Amino acid sequence: MRHFDWLKNHMSHCDTFAQWVHHQFEYEFKDQPLADWQQEFAEGQSNGQWQCLIALDHNQLLGGAALAAHDLSTRPELGPWLACVFVTPSARGTGIAEQLIECIYSHAQHCGIEKLYLHTSDQHTYYAKRGWTVVEQFKAWDKTQWLMSRIVG
Incomplete structure (x- = not known):
């Protein structure tokens, strides 16, 4: 049974998740x-720097x-x-990403956050369909990036 919980x-x-992210966004x-990333990400689960929500099927990540x-x-x-x-x-293709994104959005709303940001090199259309707005395009890591935001509330 699929469920979502905090890492x-x-x-x-x-x-494992930190390794997947490190590889995906190498x-x-x-x-x-x-x-070093695994240590930073693990510490981020308790210090609030990286509050990660995960999807599990039984105990499979x-x-x-x-x-x-x-x-x-560059945008502190x-x-x-x-x-x-x-x-x-x-x-993929089962709606997990969208559910994760909406759960993070709901958590931000619960925390009183007014606006969320993201940056992407290849998924700006996906996010735009889900209420995210392009703030600007920029170059980073030798790639065109889209900085996007979404009002929370």
Whole structure:
């Protein structure tokens, strides 16, 4: 049975999810070794920097998404961020990503957050269909990125 819960309640999956994110977005992590990212991400589950929600089927990890305090070093004035959205290839197309995103949005709403941000190199159309607005385009990691936001409330 599929369910969603905070990663901090299932820390045995933390290194695996951090590894998936590190691999999926390798261009962002080219200067950060996997072990360092895994440690930062694990610490972020308790210090609020990376509040990750995961999707599980029984105890099998299917994916996750994070509410990050900071996710773009060139824009420290912005935040919080929807970040680290990843679903395993075998579970894609089942609505998990959208459910994770909406759960993070609802959590942000519950926390009194007024606006969420994200950046993407290839999914701006997907997010636009779900209420996210393009703020600007920029270049980072040798890729065109879309900075997007969504009003919470």
